[in-house]
Amino acid sequence: MYSKQKSSKMRLPVRRSHIYLLFLFVIFTIGWFIIIRLDGKLKVPRGDVLRPSVKSERWLRKHDGSGSSLNPLAGNWNLKDLGGSSMKRIDCLINNEYSISCLKSRDGVVHVPFNFVKKYFDIDGHLVKTGDGREYLSWEHSYSKIYRPKKPYNSSGPFLWFENYNVEVRDRVKCISGSKGVPISTQWEPNGHFYPIQIAQFGLSHFSKNLTLGKPRVLVLEDGSLKQDQWIREPIKKDSSGLPMIHPLDDYSSHGGSNGKVVYINGDKISFKLKKRRSNSDLSLSVRLKPSSNFSMTVFLISDSGKEYSVSYAPIDEDFVDDETTYGFGAANEAWTTLARDVGVDLQKAYSTSGRKLSAKSRGLHVSEIVFKGQTLLDDLLLSSSIHEPHFFAAVKWLMESQDRQGGWPIKVTRKLSSGSLVLQPGWYSAMAQGQGISLLTRMYQYTKNETYLKAAIRALALFDGNSTNGGIRTYFLDKYVWFEEYPTVPSSFVLNGFIYSLFGLYDLKNTCEKLCIKSTHLFEDGLNSLRQLLPLFDNGFGTLYDLRHLSLKSEPKLARWDYHTTHINQLLYLNSFLNESQFSNTAKRWIGYMKGRRAPHN
Ligand SMILES: *[C@@H]1O[C@H](CO)[C@@H](O)[C@H](O)[C@H]1NC(C)=O
Ligand SMILES: *[C@@H]1O[C@H](CO)[C@@H](O)[C@H](O)[C@H]1NC(C)=O
Ligand SMILES: *[C@@H]1O[C@H](CO)[C@@H](O)[C@H](O)[C@H]1NC(C)=O
Ligand SMILES: *[C@@H]1O[C@H](CO)[C@@H](O)[C@H](O)[C@H]1NC(C)=O
Ligand SMILES: *[C@@H]1O[C@H](CO)[C@@H](O)[C@H](O)[C@H]1NC(C)=O
Ligand SMILES: *[C@@H]1O[C@H](CO)[C@@H](O)[C@H](O)[C@H]1NC(C)=O
Secondary structure: OOOOOOOOOOOOOHHHHHHHHHHHHHHHHHOOOOOOOOOOOOOOOOOOOOOOOHHHHHHHHHHOOOOOOOOHHHOOOOHHHHOHHHOEEEEEEEOOOEEEEEEEOOOOOEEOOHHHHHHHHOOEEEEEEOOOOOEEEEEEOOOOOOOOOOOOOOOOOOOOOHHHOOHHHOOOEEEEOOOOOOEEEOOOOOOOEOOHHHHHHHHHHHHHHHHHOOOOOEEEEEOOOOOOOOEEEOOOOEOOOOOEOEEEEEOOOHHHHHHOEEEEEEEEEEEEEOOOOHHHHOOEEEEEEEEOOOOEEEEEEEEOOOOEEEEEEEOOOOOEEHHHOEEEOOOOOOOOEEEEEEHHHHHHHHHHHOOOOOOOOHHHEEEEEEEEEEEEEEEEEEEEOOOOHHHHHHHHHHHHHHOOOOOOOOEOOOEEEHHHOEEEOOOEOOHHHHHHHHHHHHHHHHHHOOHHHHHHHHHOOHHHHOEHHHOOOEEEEOOOEEEEOOOOOOOOOOOHHHHHHHHHHHHHHHHHHHHHHHHHHHHHHHHHHHHHHHHHHHEOOOOEEOOOHHHHHOOOOOEOOHHHHHHHHHHHHHHHHHHOOHHHHHHHHHHHHHOOOOOOOOO
């Protein structure tokens, strides 16, 4: 990036350095933006690599004779070595194609703007301020993070590293469905659809968090006894039978909870005001309700800066009504229902769906009031720092209800790869969806001991036998090595991460039902054998390939972005936590090196 020449020159005489200063002054007055054409052939392309960014301008100003020394982290430059104010602007001619503005110091060292280096080499870097006000450039080859297994992977424990995931805040999640309690995806279909992989991941991450995180803080707002003094009835009225619009009711069925009581509510506006407490910034709300169709509940939130927001919930079939910021949790049917919502996520999604900008951060919000309208029975109104169980239960419920006769979770949108060279029509299956569905169902079976979930997991195996040419998810590499396809395209795409996720599903099933699941054992072993054989094909010497479509299509290869590259590494590390094979550990080690710019040696 820069050449470092040893210079033994003495200090320049005063007069000459004055000339340099004048020269620099002129350059800066004329402005940075003028690109000097080096010769007639040189084309000056448009595009921002030519213009020094605000950052690089600031960089230049800052380091042009300011006298402060650079942090060693940003390179072993020292302004004294740079020759102080004697920096000279020169052009860097890039591959004979275009030029950018660089600086040359007195001792011949050329300084290339980092914003250019960053783009050119596709690396990551940003300025960091230390506590004592110093600033340095943190240069990172990769932006992504590795999760190492803390102990060997266990099919009844947390799923891989998913306790670190927060699926609901992903951009591709439109919102959490009010009625199903699972994410609605906008991937490949902006209107939204239920995407089995995303739903399984949502379930697996909440399952894992429930096992690994500390006990949540829980604030009981109402337990059915109406003991709280925060209820405000506006106006205080009695109904036709002379009863107040809000009062406790005895209910010794399971609905009445441990104290055998529920609250009856019927009114135009009955509100529950929260005292300002620190824990009110806990935004996981849960409540049990038996609502009439005229019921609704509005949660008011206040930001640190005093701005008020609200989110409503109502027994309607529509998942989300935009103009009222209302989530529907399914038409009232005279039955008790449990609502478990992350109000912060609901608010954030409501804003992003309608294209509004939410200036408050979830952390800076707290619940100030909950307003009830219409009629309902209510119990166990809680605010917690987190809720996980209802979320993975919801994901499992969705998987149970959506599994089709073939044991599959069909994906109902069109998927195009390689700008349409590979197309999957709505109704396609994914080995990754089958695998992650199995991983969640086997865990649910171990959690509840209810065999229904194990049976559903076993049913999900059937598609592993079907060839992708025939609506299944199986293909072969060069007619020899079996491969389970995340995207069962014809010709095959051989996506690596989806394949390995499917292997974890097979492994989980094999461990959950032992002898009953001989088939999953065989599938896992066959798949693992293919992985051993084909893994080297995904290594390009400085990163990994996302898939092998270039072999099928004879096209350009699909490189894995850093986050997929780290997914590959994480997967190998977790596989190897129980396999302990040198091929996998060596490969993982080399791939971790690629994240620091290391490359395989050349000839
Ligand atoms: C996996 O975890 C379960 C429950 O936490 C435990 O009973 C079992 O021994 C673990 N298995 C292994 C192989 O560590
Ligand atoms: C896990 O779920 C159980 C049952 O809902 C709950 O009691 C426990 O607090 C949860 N743990 C965490 C860490 O969320
Ligand atoms: C809501 O509907 C119920 C009947 O389903 C009725 O008894 C009640 O009075 C209504 N409440 C309000 C506030 O309109
Ligand atoms: C097992 O789970 C299924 C599906 O959720 C449910 O219908 C059934 O009642 C459960 N069985 C038991 C014994 O809890
Ligand atoms: C799937 O393809 C393989 C290899 O082409 C073939 O041997 C096998 O019979 C096919 N299976 C089915 C069910 O079509
Ligand atoms: C993994 O294998 C190596 C040799 O290949 C062995 O030295 C090491 O003890 C093994 N580790 C575990 C945890 O089994």
